[in-house]
Amino acid sequence: MAWRERFEAPAADVAARHKRSTWLRAAVARVTTPLLPDDYLHLANPLWSARELRGKVLEVRPETADSATIVIRPGWGFSFDYRPGQYIGIGVLVDGRWTWRSYSLTSVPAASRADRTVSITVKAMPEGFLSSHLVSGLEPGSVVRLAAPAGEFVLPDPLPEKMLFATAGSGLTPIISMLRAMRRRGQNADVTVVHSVPTEDDLLFGDELRSMAAEGLIDLHLQFTRVDGKVTPAQLRALCPDWAERETWACGPGGFLDMLGEQFEEAGVPESLHIERFALERGAVGAEGGVVTFGTPDRQIEVDGATTLLEAGEQAGVLMPFGCRMGICQSCVVMLDKGCVRDLRTGAEHVEGERIQTCVSAAAGDCTLDV
């Protein structure tokens, strides 16, 4: 089969779903090399490319005053076999720059396959430059880039008998996808939902949750923290006495998840708690230095805010790509997978999803590089 691999090589990295399209692409690529036919086609229609996942925004539907559901029609190469609870990466063009973030899918796989759309629900964060743009600045018809659905925080199959969903704020978004999938499949389990938001006005999917409760799908407790205060361990025990026997999925702010983590640890059942933390939108402002991870956790080093990432890598014994060491040649550029770094020349911050020059960048908090 060596000849076949050789023939398909130019199209090997493309997310094509059919062998035939791979062959066609590989054949035409002989005339379009070093590009792929997709590179020409997407100039006619931005969605006609499977070289990279793309999508078109069909609708931006307000949910609350500061949140909206964004319905996207993915282009070629997107696979709809994601699992409820997973997130996608979305890249949006703002002032000429593609800015990337990850958001939970709030659509249901079966429905997505039927109408060939996916949706995410985004809450505008005061410090979140992109989330605000998505909620109030994104026009239907815009083309966005997508990264394939990912994440281990998913609805299990088969379902455990007893489940608890503990969420706060926009931590509801991965859970709503799970609940919708259960409702659509007609699955029955003993499900308790404890969800807290500041006020009724901040509540996402309120009607839907209440109708699920009315149908008997879930036991719902809504906590409005402005009035009721935050959910305390004692309250949780009162609301859901058998919490320790339930498989639990939790998503929300760090403090809330830490509280739950302690609870489950003390009860001796830490493995029944599944949590998803929101990635920080920005590195802690003003943070200097941090722990830099190079690809895998066994290659780590703690550095100050003046050491370049290239030097840090070399100190840690990592074979780093390098060139001019003065920021002009772009030989040392790598992907920033997590965290935030600062360009030492300009002070500009770069966040995950950007490629950075390691020879002129330093860690601004903990970060992970793809080396």
Added chain:
Amino acid sequence: MAISDIPEYAHLTDADVEALGAELDQIRADIEADRGARDARYIRNTILFQRSLEVAGRALTVGARDRRLWWAGATVLGVSKIIENMELGHNVMHGQWDWMNDPEVHSTSWEWDLTGPSAHWKHTHNYIHHKYTNVLGMDDDVGYGLLRVTRDQRWKPFNLGNIFYNTLLALGFEYGVAAQHLELGKKRKTPEAKAQFHQDLRDVGTKIAKQTHKDYFAYPVGIALLTRSKTAGRKALTANLTANVIRNVWSNAVIFCGHFPDGAEKFTKQDVDSETRGEWYLRQMLGSANFRSGPVLGFMSGNLSYQIEHHIFPDLPSNRLPEISVRVRALCAKYDIPYTTGSFPVQYAKTWRTIAKLSLPNQYLTGTVDDAPETASEKRFKETPEAHLVSTVDPVTGRRKGLKTAIVGLKERRASRRSPARA
């Protein structure tokens, strides 16, 4: 000898050089702060324009049996290849558009339509050439190991063919680019170096195979099948060949205008590794040459008509170089540093003149190794070896008198020596 003390050659003190560097840093900061949707639209439109031209050029060659369509196809394809290599490939690989965070228009992923692999070019060009610009023995662009372009290179009988080699290089420039990274003349002693060389050789071989297969096999055969005419296929092949040659000759001309016209200085290895940021800027300014261009010539040269600005800021977007040049010229005037430029034909002719002259041994040439149109050192200005060169301020005008004034003075003195009667 080439310039060994860059600040002294420029008649600047260390403080002057630092101040100059700070002013250039400010230009960079201003442009970076201002980059945005307008610039992104520019590069997107350039890509759209180039790929449309390419498709049009290839479509025209379907009718290549018709002489006029053959010429139209070859020319349009040649122009598209020029834009692809210059305004797109070269500039994208420099990271000029990395700020857009667009994986398709990024220095780490761009592969250009030319036989030299992008990864190799980024090493020899972005790193070696742009860091060690015009430093003898370090920058391969000084002569590409084939030509004698400065009197500091010792004359060998081989150099008699300078003009011939440059002609060949111009016609097959993409192969020159492909071979440059291999450093074919170099001896490799360690097993690692040998293994690396063989890997590089394989990479170049693969890229050349893909490119030649496309232009001289897949495409012409496709046309022959489509039109059921062997002649059409053959004509398409010659049109592709012509397009590549058009691109090669043009790229070679533009690139040679960057560092080989009179006034673009060469430097010795001394001090380069300990130079300050300001000295590095200064070396880029003294070692590069522009040619005058309007929007069309600028675009077709990938804005390398602004070679000086490109060398100061290799990673700032090419469409910003014209406005940057206004500020750089003002700085040159302020510090009395020459700003080497001229019309394109004159600058290109000067590179050929140098190449022609230097095919001869030094004894047949006027000018010395310290004071020739293409090679100079700080010694050219020194009445005595101990004298230290710094700029002075003209008491009448209050203007700085530095390198540029010194060069003019030198020319006048020389002219008066040659014809004392007229002086």
